[in-house]
Amino acid sequence: MSAPVLEADCVSKWYGSRRVLSAGSLRAHPGQVRVLFGANGAGKSTLLKIAAGMLGPDSGSVRLDGAMVVRPSLHRLAHAGVFYLPDHDLLSRSLTLEQQLRLFERRFGGRSAEQAARAARVDSFMDRRPGELSGGELRRAELALVLVRRPRCLLADEPLRGIAPIDQEFLGSIFRALAAEGCAVVVTGHEVDALMEFADHITWCTAGTTHELGTPVQALGHDSFRREYAR
Amino acid sequence: MPLDCARVAPLRVLLLRALVGYPMLRATAFVVAALVATMGGNVSAAELDSPPAIVVLAVALAFVDIHRRGERVLWANLGYSPVVTCGLFGAVALVGESILALIFR
Numbered sequence: 510m511s512a513p514v515l516e517a518d519c520v521s522k523w524y525g526s527r528r529v530l531s532a533g534s535l536r537a538h539p540g541q542v543r544v545l546f547g548a549n550g551a552g553k554s555t556l557l558k559i560a561a562g563m564l565g566p567d568s569g570s571v572r573l574d575g576a577m578v579v580r581p582s583l584h585r586l587a588h589a590g591v592f593y594l595p596d597h598d599l600l601s602r603s604l605t606l607e608q609q610l611r612l613f614e615r616r617f618g619g620r621s622a623e624q625a626a627r628a629a630r631v632d633s634f635m636d637r638r639p640g641e642l643s644g645g646e647l648r649r650a651e652l653a654l655v656l657v658r659r660p661r662c663l664l665a666d667e668p669l670r671g672i673a674p675i676d677q678e679f680l681g682s683i684f685r686a687l688a689a690e691g692c693a694v695v696v697t698g699h700e701v702d703a704l705m706e707f708a709d710h711i712t713w714c715t716a717g718t719t720h721e722l723g724t725p726v727q728a729l730g731h732d733s734f735r736r737e738y739a740r
Numbered sequence: 741m742p743l744d745c746a747r748v749a750p751l752r753v754l755l756l757r758a759l760v761g762y763p764m765l766r767a768t769a770f771v772v773a774a775l776v777a778t779m780g781g782n783v784s785a786a787e788l789d790s791p792p793a794i795v796v797l798a799v800a801l802a803f804v805d806i807h808r809r810g811e812r813v814l815w816a817n818l819g820y821s822p823v824v825t826c827g828l829f830g831a832v833a834l835v836g837e838s839i840l841a842l843i844f845r
Contacts, residue, residue, distance in 0.1 A: 563813075563816075582816070582821065583813070583816035583817065584815070584816045584818075584819050584820055584821040584824075585819075585821075587816060587817050587818065587819040588819045592817055593813060593816070593817060595813050598810040598812075598813060599813050599814060599817075600810070600814065601809050601810060601811045601814050602809050602810050602811075603809045604753070608753070609814070612750040612753065612814075612818060613750075613817075613818065615746060615749040615750055616746055616747070616749065616750045616818050616819065617746070618746060654817075658817070
């Protein structure tokens with residue numbers, strides 16, 4: 510396995526008097542889709558935000574290509590090819606989808622906006638604003654942005670939440686396609702069946718820490734994890 | 741150093757907003773300051789339309805506007821820090837104030 514592009518190592522985070530993470534770690538390896546499972550409030554999103562530079566950890570470190578990042582922030586990590594897909598509010602409410610795709614096309618020139626829109630099946634509503642899209646369309650539109658960017662590392666927070674199974678399956682195929690291009694993909698979520706379908710590696714976030722469970726098959730061999738997630 | 745077109749191209753969206761927003765901010769500040777002055781208000785309120793106040797207000801309004809439009813993560817994913825995105829509005833206000841100072845000197 511190649512070295513991780515991005516890692517958050519042994520990070521802790523307090524919100525006021527509540528400790529959300531005590532020693533959570535996250536590694537994004539090129540060509541892999543890693544899924545981070547965990548109950549609500551277990552610290553999945555916090556860990557992802559710390560890795561993306563959206564939140565500062567109270568302790569622990571973030572490393573990019575093995576080098577420690579001092580005061581990580583998303584705009585700095587973005588230059589190195591990191592893309593953060595939050596659970597909401599990625600797209601501007603006031604720009605059309607085409608305008609937003611063009612921003613990334615002009616800035617990074619990865620894929621053309623048209624190519625990405627076709628690949629994400631959003632080419633028929635390029636002139637719409639996010640407020641005019643359904644949940645599944647919105648998620649596909651966000652992934653079109655990712656496709657234009659062609660990131661080295663994608664951190665996606667609950668991308669399958671609240672969308673139809675057919676859209677979940679389609680998003681999964683895009684994550685797999687990104688990994689096939691060498692992108693390191695990390696996804697969080699609760700949709701066990703859908704996420705297990707396209708995951709290479711499972712990380713379980715529980716009690717403020719993370720456990721590397723291995724492949725989906727290996728994860729289902731873990732007693733506590735199976736009790737919580739297997740049907 | 742040559743200007744990196746790819747680096748600045750997306751900022752045209754913000755520049756356009758700043759060019760529209762600055763005259764509106766200037767006019768509003770002028771009217772409010774004039775009203776305060778005619779009503780015998782205090783000096784600090786009347787200084788609302790001083791150039792430093794306008795620049796600070798432009799930066800603050802840019803920050804609010806970017807949040808209102810839900811664009812914080814979008815610009816960060818494009819590699820722009822809040823200093824750049826909000827600073828651009830401040831820079832436009834600074835240039836505008838300088839031009840006004842030259843005209844009304």
